[in-house]
Amino acid sequence: MIEMIFEKAFGATPQMCLFTPGRVNLIGEHTDYNGGRVLPTAIGLGLDIALSPRDDDTIVIHSNKFDELSTRSLSDTAQDIWSDYAAGAIIFANKSGLMKSGANIAITTSLPFGAGLSSSAAVIVGILKAARELSNSSLSDTEIAVLARRVENEFIGMPCGIMDQMAVAIARPGQALALDTKSLSYDLVDLPEDYHMAVIHSGHFRQLSEGRYKIRKEECDVAKAFFGHNDLCLLSDEDLAMSSGLPNAIQKRTRHCVSEHRRTVEAVNAIIADDIDRFGQLMIESHNSMRDDFEITLPEIDLLVSDAVTLGAKGARMTGGGFGGCIVACVPTADMQAWQEKLLSRHSKAFFVC
Ligand code: GLA
Numbered sequence: 001m002i003e004m005i006f007e008k009a010f011g012a013t014p015q016m017c018l019f020t021p022g023r024v025n026l027i028g029e030h031t032d033y034n035g036g037r038v039l040p041t042a043i044g045l046g047l048d049i050a051l052s053p054r055d056d057d058t059i060v061i062h063s064n065k066f067d068e069l070s071t072r073s074l075s076d077t078a079q080d081i082w083s084d085y086a087a088g089a090i091i092f093a094n095k096s097g098l099m100k101s102g103a104n105i106a107i108t109t110s111l112p113f114g115a116g117l118s119s120s121a122a123v124i125v126g127i128l129k130a131a132r133e134l135s136n137s138s139l140s141d142t143e144i145a146v147l148a149r150r151v152e153n154e155f156i157g158m159p160c161g162i163m164d165q166m167a168v169a170i171a172r173p174g175q176a177l178a179l180d181t182k183s184l185s186y187d188l189v190d191l192p193e194d195y196h197m198a199v200i201h202s203g204h205f206r207q208l209s210e211g212r213y214k215i216r217k218e219e220c221d222v223a224k225a226f227f228g229h230n231d232l233c234l235l236s237d238e239d240l241a242m243s244s245g246l247p248n249a250i251q252k253r254t255r256h257c258v259s260e261h262r263r264t265v266e267a268v269n270a271i272i273a274d275d276i277d278r279f280g281q282l283m284i285e286s287h288n289s290m291r292d293d294f295e296i297t298l299p300e301i302d303l304l305v306s307d308a309v310t311l312g313a314k315g316a317r318m319t320g321g322g323f324g325g326c327i328v329a330c331v332p333t334a335d336m337q338a339w340q341e342k343l344l345s346r347h348s349k350a351f352f353v354c
Contacts, residue, residue, distance in 0.1 A: 006050035006106035009062040009069065014050035014106070016134050020126035021046035022117035023167035024199050024328050025319045027286050028264035030294055032161025032181040034220055035231025036261030039268060040167035041176040041191065043117065043199060043354050045110040049126040053134065054102045061086045064108040074102055078156050085120045088155035089127035089148070096147055098131040098139070112353060114205035116320025120156075121164035124148040129169070142184055145169040159217050160321075178268045182231060189271055195314070196336050198329045202301045203349025206324030213321050216253065216296065222246070223254045233261035249295075256293035260286060280315025280330050287317035296322025304347055305329075311342050326353060 006014040021042035028038035054060075057074040061083045070083035074091055078084045086105050093099040105127065111119040125148045132139050139147075145165035152158045152165075162181050170186065171177040179186040191197065224230055226246055227239055235258050243251045263282045270279040287305050291297040297305075301318050308316035308329040316329035331339050340352055 002048035002050045002106060002108055005062070005064070005108060006052075006104070009106050010052070010060070010104045012052065012104075014104075015052040016130040017048065017050045018126060018130055018133075019046055019048050020122040020129070020168050021171070021173065022111045022119060022122055023164060023171060024117060024197065024326065025163065025167070026176055026197060026328060027260075027267045027283055027317070028163075029260060029286065029290055029317075029319070029322070030216060030220075030296075031233050031257060031261050031264065032163040032179075033159070033217060034161075034224075034233045034257045034261075035182040036233025036257060037264040037268075038163040038167075038179050038181060039176050039189075039264055040163055040171055040179070041197060042167065042171040042173050044173050045117070045354055046168075047107055047109045047111065047119065047122045047126055049123070049130060050106045051127065051130040051134075052104050053099060054104060056102055058102040059083075059087050059090045060102075060104050062106045065113070084156055085123040085151070086127055088151040089124040090131075091155065092147055092151045093128055093131040098128065098135050098137055103127075112201055114325065115201050115353065116206060116325030117199070117353070118164040118168055118320075120152070120158075121148060122168045124151045125165055125169045141169040142166065146184075159214055176268075176271070182234075187268075189268060191271065192274060192276055194333050195276060196331050196333045198313075198331050198336065198340065199319070199326050199353040200304065200308070200329065200340075200343065201326050201351050201353050202298070202304055202318075202324060203347070203351065204298055204300060204324035206321070212296070212323050216294065216322075219250055219253045220257065223250050223257075226250070227254075232257040234258075252293040252295070256289045259289055259293070263289075276314050276330065280309075280313065283315030283317045283328075283330060284309060290318060290322065294322070298324060300347075300349075301327060304343070304350055307346055308339075308343055312339050
């Protein structure tokens with residue numbers, strides 16, 4: 001399918017085709033730029049990418065979401081348009097020696113836009129992996145993820161952490177990536193087979209580059225400077241007790257980072273011990289912390305989460321950067337259909353993603 005789309009757009013067979021999944025984070029939000037743990041898993045939806053290098057500096061990008069081809073160049077800077085992610089990936093593939101030219105690229109995506117399911121990380125990681133295959137490079141998936149984060153941080157100007165890139169580069173559906181974002185060491189943890197990690201879009205769309213993510217990151221930077229510690233998530237209770245000199249909002253952001261990191265460590269242990277009640281409880285506590293301490297939820301999403309639990313999920317929480325997007329709920333597989341129907345009938349804007 002992606003081959004045919006590429007051939008139609010560019011009149012030639014692509015040299016490389018691959019699939020990159022989206023991700024949903026089960027717990028561990030806004031911990032990945034604060035030295036803490038995260039627990040994302042890959043979802044079945046994602047991006048197909050087809051790519052051929054060109055013999056000039058031009059980058060031409062076709063996407064099933066946009067009518068027009070986008071033509072960019074290796075000397076481009078970001079222009080705040082959809083093709084920035086693909087263009088940035090090719091530019092950084094050239095900077096790092098994975099490629100020596102522009103490229104023709106076709107992308108088809110099944111990920112809803114603005115859902116917080118890491119479509120931008122999937123575009124960048126997918127293109128970098130295609131470039132790796134074509135150049136027979138020995139870069140590891142972790143090194144690809146680190147390079148992909150540089151595209152976001154340095155080219156796009158989005159100060160994100162490393163979770164999304166690591167998740168889409170390494171995680172698989174059915175397994176969660178228990179990642180230490182400080183050392184980048186990780187374990188793949190099997191998810192319980194009789195539960196579904198349901199992803200429901202709230203109907204409120206978001207864009208990280210809007211600036212609110214940056215504000216939270218800057219608030220964490222204020223706390224890091226105060227404590228003289230780059231890893232906010234790893235502060236001790238004694239450290240926290242000394243935070244009274246900080247503005248109330250910064251104290252709350254810090255408290256979220258510390259508690260969310262600890263919940264994530266416990267959540268991994270709960271999954272391994274097959275204690276899904278505890279795992280669900282930790283998801284609920286995580287949502288409450290995002291609502292009350294990190295202050296990144298919306299009232300409509302708080303209601304969606306509490307209804308998800310009332311209707312039978314073991315736990316539920318908003319997932320991703322915040323201010324809209326999706327919730328994730330841990331639902332007994334046998335109850336999925338009825339649960340979903342009841343939840344969506346209460347929330348007219350919400351829709352099932354996977
Ligand atoms: C976005 C960022 C990630 C992470 C999450 C919040 O998805 O890209 O790096 O910070 O928000 O957990």
